Amino acid sequence: MLEIKNLHVKLEEEDKQIIKGVDLKLEPGKVHAIMGPNGSGKSTLSYVLSGREGYEVTDGTATFDGEDILDMDPEERAAAGLFLAFQYPVEIPGVGNMTFLRTALNAQRKARGDEEISSADFLKLVREKAKELEIGQEMLKRPVNVGFSGGEKKRNEILQMAVLEPRLCILDETDSGLDVDAMKLVADGVNRLRTENRSFLVITHYQRLLNHIVPDVVHIMADGRIVKTGGPELALEVEENGYGDILKEVA
Amino acid sequence: MAVAEAKREAAEARIADRPLPKGAKWADEARAAALARVRSMGLPGRRDEYWKFTNPATLVQAEPPAASVLETGESPVFGAVDRLKVVFVDGVFDPAQSDELAMEHIEIQRLSEAAGTDIHWARDLYGALETRGQTPVDRPLAALNTALAEDGVVIRATGRAPKPVSLIYLHKSDSSDAYLHHVIRVESGAELTVLENGPAAARFNKVMEVDVADGGTFHHVCAQGRDHERRSATHVFARLGEESVFKSFTLTVNGVMTRNECVIELTGDRAVTHVAGAAVGDGVFHQDDTVFVTHDAQDCESRQVFKKVLRNGAVGVFQGKILVKPDAQRTDGYQISQSLLLDEDSQFYAKPELEIYADDVQCSHGSTSGAIDEDLLFYLRARGVPRAEAQDMLVIAFLAEALEEIEDRTLADELLGRLEGWMARRRQG
Secondary structure: OEEEEEEEEEEOOOOOEEEEEEEEEEOOOOEEEEEOOOOOOHHHHHHHHHOOOOEEEEEEEEEEOOEEOOOOOHHHHHHHOEEEEOOOOOOEEEEEHHHHHHHHHHHHHHHOOOOOOOHHHHHHHHHHHHHHOOOOHHHHHOEEOOOOOHHHHHHHHHHHHHHHOOOEEEEEOOOOOOOHHHHHHHHHHHHHOOOOOOEEEEEEOOOOHHHHOOOOEEEEEEOOEEEEEEOOHHHHHHHHHHHHHHHHHHO | OHHHHHHHHHHHHHHOOOOOOOOOHHHHHHHHHHHHHHHHHOOOOOOOHHHOOOOOHHHHOOOOOOOOOOOOOOOOOOOOOOOEEEEEEOOEEOOOOOOOOOEOOEEEEEHHHHOOOOOOHHHHOOOHHHHHOOOOOOOHHHHHHHHHOOEOEEEEEOOEOOOOEEEEEEOOOOOOEEEEEEEEEEOOOOEEEEEEEEOOOOEEEEEEEEEEOOOOEEEEEEEEOOOOOOEEEEEEEEEEOOOOEEEEEEEEEOOOEEEEEEEEEEOOOOOEEEEEEEEEEEOOOEEEEEEEEEEOOOOOEEEEEEEEEEEOOOEEEEEEEEEEOOOOOOEEEEEEEEEEEOOOOOEEEEEEEEEEOOOOEEEEEEEEEEOOOHHHHHHHHHOOOOHHHHHHHHHHHHHHHHHOOOOOHHHHHHHHHHHHHHHHHHHOO
16 A cells, blocks of 8 residues: 655755665554654655655655555645655634535545535535534634644644545644543544554554554554654553664664 | 925826815815815825835826726625615616615715715715724825715614615726725614625725714624726725724735725723724735724724735735723734745735823734745545645635634635635636
8 A cells, every 4th residue: 555665755955764675565454663762764755755845755665555655746645645744734714614524525525526515415525524523613703723732733633634534644743731531532433443454553652542442553653764663562661661772773 | 305296296196187075065065175185186196104014006098007807607605694785887886787776774875966965964974984984194195085086875773774775896997996984883882784795896996985973783794896907096995983893804815016004093981992804915016005093082993804815926014003092091902914825926014003192901912924834735635635635725724814803704615615715726727
């Protein structure tokens, strides 16, 4: 599904290499976690995959179902089925949550050559998904993320994921800023979306999120490279010993 | 000396061969007095401080530059609103397209008719509020209007008007040079809404004098016409009595030259005024909002909210002043002007001014200029919204804050819907 080969990325405006050769293959239905210390390049990887400006790919490829995504606009990647749950979801004053969701869904459907969703179907869809995430009418009516707590913002990200039904979900530090209850709510939301065709790339600093969203594969990233790959037990090792031991071991 | 000379020459050139309209004695006198004001002030020139950011040349020159008529095929703005329609074509009242000038709780007449009547309530107002507005800043184009305007409406609200009066300004001739002068009196406790829409003419000079008596309420919502080459200079002069309310909103989309002046005097305690505007300019577009609010009574509130979105070299100007006189204690004044510059070529000039002589007042003002927030744009795009559409969503969201100043949600929603439609059409080329 997602295949990254020898990816090298630098900042566009300064000569600073952030990702220094990442290889990763994600199969349909699988959950891969990427863990790593701060500054290892985890979030940059998520931004490069979703098409944020400011980064330059100096070498390597990233394909999604065999198609090169690095040349696509962010909206094309989204329509192709890629979704980034932001670490810091932005507030958009003046744009209603519902209007935003509907515009996004219809834009993606249009890009795929599908009909726009009817108002009634859309309302039904959002209400159902919102209920599961304990998102009330009040939150749906407000402008996107404006006045939302940290937990509400993250739940809103998962709501968007549930409504847009992407095939590849990248979760960038979705656990940051969440208390235990909020994390469980978010993780349950993600788990409901797990299917045999949908894959997840879960980027996190801590192991705790992976207790709730159990990964198939865990990668440890450091200094722009994946330095170790293993099963869920690798995450536990990080939890117990920190990154120091692993990094020493691979050095 | 040479500058003043040139301004007076411009005035003479403009009024040459234009006899003043004839009416009742009071109207003739008001027009003659206005003509004398124009002659002594001269017309605005490049070097005038009050025209520092806007070149008045095309608003002043004797003949109007041509402006082609925009055929949109769209349904008329406010078309779905239950309203009393008053239609002007290139500045001339058109009875055939207008409703009968009659409505419960208001008296409404053509200006030409009122000005021909010896005893008429409008005599105390026609040109009177305009004259008050000439101090401390000259507004010669308004005086010119008082002198030359033949048409317009005079409205007196004596109770709560059951529906808005909708002034519709159609533009049919490429070379029309139109003057309209409206006089409105909202009596004590009465309530009136006036809507305006349309380009009116190739060049349009409009004055609206509004006198709101104690406890009266006046709402004004204006959508200026979208003909690209049209030019207009508009003035609203308002005087507010005790506990009265005056709220005005203007939407400007397109037009090569627009100067909207709003001059408001709060003369009764606890009066409230809100003036707002949203402007969208693309390419050859110059739009200027010049507002002057005078607090001359206690416990009054004034609020100015102006937003402009500019691209491809469009220019926006905001000159806003709050003057608080010595006895206007506990004044609450607020002013914000913001622009969204969609490229490096567009420009926004802002001149916020506070002049305060009372010691117990609350006045704040702010002005910002910025580009589209790339983080917001990326967020929308990452959810699948194409770049152009995402940008328009953010533009609409930016303007929406000014449209929120319109109290009637139906009217605000209509204008928002129009903006969305125009932008969608533009995206599709």
